[in-house]
């Protein structure tokens with residue numbers, strides 16, 4: 001069956017109001033999806049409905065509105081647990097995103113286990129969210145953070161990663177999908193190697209969730225962090241999935257309301273996970289949108305979504321390869337629809353600024369991945385990151401605009 005038959009792209013685009021707007025008088029081509037995705041009407045309406053009809057705080061009220069808000073918030077946990085095949089909803093901690101999830105693991109799991117001379121292993125292709133939290137806790141403990149190398153194609157050198165899993169490594173931290181290169185890391189293989197050595201594995205799933213089904217049991221990792229706003233949900237939403245045994249052993253990170261059992265000046269006892277890690281009022285309206293975002297993706301189905309995205313990736317890559325002087329960063333065998341590139345003789349930021357005037361939104365910069373930029377010896381790249389609601393015509397418009405603005409810069 002062709003993608004066209006199963007995937008009505010115009011109907012899908014009609015679900016995303018923002019895609020219909022113009023910028024600088026041109027139709028918008030939104031290719032900054034790795035930064036944040038656009039939101040379908042169903043998500044916007046879920047947030048709107050929350051404030052219009054259900055707004056109250058969670059878990060604190062016996063009145064109906066409080067019950068409704070709590071049901072919606074806890075419903076998002078159920079939806080996320082189902083979506084990532086978590087063995088239990090109680091293993092899903094709701095967070096503001098991947099950054100908060102990583103910091104929670106850093107301070108609550110890693111720090112108490114780190115001793116002077118220990119190490120945390122990560123890789124050269126990580127987002128700063130999967131580097132800096134580990135550095136902060138390593139510094140406190142007198143431990144270090146080391147990075148497994150990648151090759152020129154932007155693939156992790158798995159043998160080196162495994163070699164670096166030495167006894168002083170107390171935690172390994174790897175991205176599922178690179179936000180710059182699109183590279184998909186072989187998490188099952190890495191998790192097996194970590195398991196054999198008794199080293200827990202934290203996976204940054206921020207860029208994987210919008211593009212591929214995730215089954216945390218099948219992956220075999222210990223922790224999986226995800227970002228709601230990159231998969232159609234509102235900003236300020238995300239989650240940490242962790243094995244029950246880890247969550248049970250983790251002390252609280254943030255203290256405050258919601259996370260306690262009993263507070264006395266002689267000592268406080270804490271709630272069971274996941275609530276132990278959810279101090280304060282959460283992003284209740286945002287999580288109403290998470291439920292709607294997951295329902296949207298589930299209705300669409302990952303098979304159709306992936307077929308379309310990969311057709312777009314192939315179409316864009318083939319055209320960019322034809323452009324003399326254009327260098328693509330990230331040519332992994334298994335990659336998601338993210339294309340980083342540079343054009344000889346033009347600054348990334350200049351190109352991105354001129355592309356914006358043509359209606360094309362791409363990101364330029366270091367993409368929160370300084371070590372990766374250093375590896376390639378460049379300060380920045382341009383990044384076109386695609387989503388299932390993009391079209392072949394938008395790819396053509398982007399390539400035409402790129403050729404036009406490159407001429408202007410010569």
Ligand code: PLP
Nearest residue numbers: 097098099127129179206207227
């Ligand atoms: N990890 C990766 C690979 C990312 O691309 C991002 C965001 O760009 C993050 C982590 C940070 O995620 P969040 O915005 O949920 O904190």
